[in-house]
Amino acid sequence: MSDVTLLPPAAGGDPGDPDSTTASAAASTDTKADPGTVGQWRMMWRRFRRHRLAMTAAVVLGMIYFVAIFAEFLAPYSPSTRFDDLQYAPPQLIRPVDTSDGFAIGLFAHGYEVTTNEETQRRTVSIDESVTAELGFFVKGEEYELFGLIPWDRHFIGPTDPDNPVFVLGTDRLGRDMLSRLVHGTRVSMSIGLVGVAASMVIGILIGGLSGYYGGAVDTAAQRLIEFIMCIPTLPLWMMLAASVPDDWGVLTKYFAITVILSVIGWTDLARVVRGRFLALREEDFVEAARLDNCGSLRIIRRYLLPSFSSHIIAALTLAIPAMILAETALSFLGLGMQAPAVSWGVLLQEAQNVRSLVSAPWLLIPGIAVVVAVLALNFVGDGLRDAADPYNTGGRRWRKRT
Template sequence: MHQSGPENANETPIVASRHGSGNETYASLVWRRFRRSTMGMIGLILVCMLLIMSVFADFFAPMDPKAANLPFAPPDLIAFEDPNGNFSLIPWVYPIGDTGEFDPVTYQPLTGAVKDDPTPTGFFVRGYEYQMLWFIPANIHFFGSTDGRPLHLLGTDRMGRDILSRGILGSRISLMIALAVVALTTTVGTLVGITSGYIGGRLDAWLQRFVEFVLAFPQLPLYLALTSLIPVTAPSNLFLSFVIFVMSVLGWAQLAREVRSKTLSLARIEYVRAAIAIGATDRRIILRHILPNVLSHIIVSVTLAIPTVVLLESFLGFLGFAVKPPLISWGLMLQDTGAFSVIGSYPWILAPVGFVLVTVFAFNALGDGLRDAIDPY
């Protein structure tokens, strides 16, 4: 007997000939539908660029993120003209400095581009040394100054460190935290949800009471309390591992509840009952019939959970409870924005917010596109 409706949309991970060729797989159908989503494709491209940037962060960083120069230096001006005023395909960088003039109203010194001694730039230039992929010595950078002078395209922070380079390096920690937390929460939430929904009975009742207990916690005070347990003198790797552990412990319950509800509906479908009737093991039923049909929901949940963790890490980092120096993350960089006077005088220190916004938009757009492509209903 063939059912219709939303439950029947995900009955099998393999095909549906009504969409085209009978040899077309479910994955190719999803990809074909996903390509029609403009926002989904933009999100996919941005996510790929973010992941590449985080893996090869040192290569894309034009400056040493730990090198100190002039504190709170404004962003340099990029111009496609040489010192003689002629057009140049290779951009020149003009530092922002005192022009020698004063504002007629406030009598404050005016700043502008200093064109007396511009900095030539180029691609694939030599700079500070680093370990590509953590074991290959290298000193080639994607973009930077060709004469070795400082280059601050987004300005510097209160310690005189380049904000752009620190933002690129910070993507490695922020995205690593997000991916690790989502991987753990997805694994635990999927196992608990499928086990609870498929086995049912008393086990289901006890597991759901525990899920409700976890969901009932006020998460923000608990985050602050748990992360405060690690002393400030603890190694950075230990503190980072504890932060990932705390976020994972408090983040799996919602997905477990969603997977359980889908498992309950799938367990009533005819082919699952037929598999039970012919003596199929629970392991085979879960792996061959139930898990493939909840996988689409899990994939979408993963893409939508990553920006949530990025925002949470940024917020906790701003409060000083996520990442400790010498590690770099977007949340840690936002600690310099804690005073309104600093933001008013040096607005460029808000640049890490741009990294967070682009990441959240990219993963949300990718998740929306996947949701529409995977579930046509």
């Protein structure tokens, strides 16, 4: 006589009913299988978390955008504040201990000394170790409007004595704090990439989607337009479009104009990617089923085609943002984009065009370091998203190490 193992009865079922026992076993199996089932976005997030370089770059990128959002609060001064006696002042080193007058713990920096050459009447600013300036957090300073709405006069860090200023990154030729200008320039340079990519995404998806979905004459016309734009040399096209911007436009108007210029140039690559995906997906069974269900073309594109490769679009857009930032920086550096009194990384790099900045004031090149860090962070995040969105990337290397 063989041993028989009885399964526990389902809730409300009969212990002697074999159908009830079978249903209970199936329910138990399904319950155990459900936790192992994950969606596409959660699977992308798991793969992205395993990309350590991309995660580190995402943290750096988050810090950069945090600086851009709270620029007024984080900057010690406004970008236009001038210190007439401290032109080309060198950066000051912040130290945690001061022993000039006893022993004190905090944030301290040496002051400045201004000397004048009697023959040339040229003033030189140097570090004076006999003078000590103290810094503090949440100090009272220049008034501003946080987010353009909340009036406030507190700054995250700054000198406790307004008569003894501190410039961590030095000053420019007009005596303006480079750190404050760099922080305020982060908002323009980083946001113009997002706005430009958003505009180019709309244009690229619209033209590329219609081209790939309808084909025929629509596809031919769209591809000829893309090829025409891509054949135009980039720099002359920038110069032509930037020259059409009137000089009497305000800062916000020029910002909008530069965004439009970058969007007109940057949508072609995304349009080709979308077209290729539409050509591959428009003959799939789920698209044919949607047609038979009397779904319109726009609904099929919006509800079925775009979501099927939305992860690839996100990765492509992430990799396109650095190109937008570099384009804005190049335009402003060449005098074709943002101009003073606007503040962006490209405008700040205009100060580094003369020989003196390279010899006597090399700290004016610091905005270039910010551009490199931001572009590298965006590229690494884009690479991580691209790898996470790849359905054939299953983390085989990590699996082999574990086994």
